[in-house]
Amino acid sequence: MDEEYDAIVLGTGFKECIISGLLSVDGLKVLHIDRNNYYGGQSASLNLNQLYERFRPGQKPPAELGPSRDYNVDLVPKFIMANGALVKVLVHTDVTKYLEFKAVDGSFVLSKGRVEKVPATDWEALKSPLMGLFEKRRAAKFFSYCQQYNERDPSTWRNWDLTRMTMHELYTQFGLDVQTIDFVGHAIALHQNDAYMMQPALPTVQKIKLYYESMMRYEGLTSPYIYPLYGLGELPQAFARLSAVYGGTYMLARPDVEVVYDEAGTAVGVKSEGETAKAKFVVGDPTYFPDKVRKTARVVRAMCVLSHPIPSTNDSHSVQIILPQKQLNRRHDIYVFCCSYSHNVAPRDKWIAFVSTTVETSDPQAELAPGLQLLGKIDERFVEVVDVFEPLEDGTRDKAFISKGYDATSHFESEMLDVMDMYRRITGKPLDLGKGDLRKRQESQ
């Protein structure tokens, strides 16, 4: 370990492993360390024994829940947008060869107390029970506008400047009613609250486009989401392997690892078990930099084992249900996710459901009730409240590049923005996904 590296990365979470992989591919000499004896940190997927160790210390899982190793329960559940940034990075780095993905069956939204399928396209809008006849037509026109909108082609703009016009104004142009706006903003554009309404429309139109393009990305998708077999914990492992393949060195189980700073407060390396490794900069998750981060939010998550699919989801094996904040008199949406043995995250005939939201009260568990109510009978439930941190500085001064904690959102888009921003801060250049993927580069060699 007493060596010099270009980069030292602390924590083997999702973001850290992508950064480590990208830096190694760029030719940097990377040392990657985790205090735990397993990969993934907060983005690990746990088996049943590990879940009990974490939430019920001293207790053994009951036999009726099935074999421990058949469980891969995410600590931070999220789905992957099929045409989103993560898929682009997976394809670009050729990490897909280590992973298998399956479609997520359905995307639903709570509307007036009922769970309904989210219509995401003009023709789905025409069939949706969420809207009356005239509203359907208005919504179809709105979707059609978003689908064909092209930033670079003014003929698709209809003379509206979406960088100035607010989203509220755009909705008004199409005459959409409050209920429609609610599911469009929360279940399609995936905003956590309504603050976006008074902001420029462009980012929201892009989000609606992303949802639509994700549904169209692969043949036969019935939602815009995909999810890896064996759980999200596979993602950090796959990117760690990418890093290792490109020369990255991996050390797990270093509980005492800590960052070393010089007199000026610049990160210059790490030490562990009496050894020191030097590096030009240090990257890591907030837990390795307790003095350099601030708490921004708290997220409450319930992980539930079920013996049946979630009611009113057409017996789906994997679904998302969004409960828009306005319908619950809250400030943040509640997210329900469900996966089953069909994604190899549970034993046969078991489903894993997650309910999560951003904490607003002093009784976070109670805040989950509207989501938990949708699940039917719950065999076993684990609840966790976690703090979400973000870095105080961007790392250019102190050479400590710190990732943000994982938010309550239901997909990886905001996390990927953080990854790409970290990459830019670290290397001084944007992540270029356009320069041909690694497989093609290798084949041409």
Next chain:
Amino acid sequence: MMVEQLVQSKLVLLGEMGSGKTSLVQRFVRGQYFENQESTIGASFFTKTIPEKHVKFEIWDTAGQERYHSLAPMYYRGAAAAIVVYDITHPASFERAKKWVWELRQNVQNPSLIIALVGNKVDLAEEARQVPEADARTYAAETGLLYFETSAKADINVTALFDEVADKLPKAAAPQQPSGGIQLAEQAAPPPRKAACCST
């Protein structure tokens, strides 16, 4: 006319650093040998089809992640076969190989996993052998492993090793992954049908 389907089988390599894992694969996959094989950068995943045995191996090399005991569970996931390599001139690598066999049995759920124990560098046997063949054979027989002595450098027994592993793979192959998988690198689906009534 029945065309027999290729059985896709994941094969993982294990063994002490420097025992010759990568050289064995290079010899098998490409028919090449490099005198000073550095730890393989940029390529630790190979595929090789043995058409006459209807097997397509997906071969995973450790990429050095074994060094600080940091092989990820993903590495073992879904393995149909494992080749555990030691260097016949280094007794410590043989002891390490035994530990890898134990770890494999802990981590791989597949009850029909084929494990081959391989004493590599047999071209050095006369001048430098430290692990007697009889010891290794006895251990392999007791533990239910295939056993081969190979030389990636002199191309001894390498083909025989992979052929034997291919022969031992269960023919009515364990069911592949549940259906419905998506190939992410695939081209986008064809553009959707246009809704008739509502374009503006």
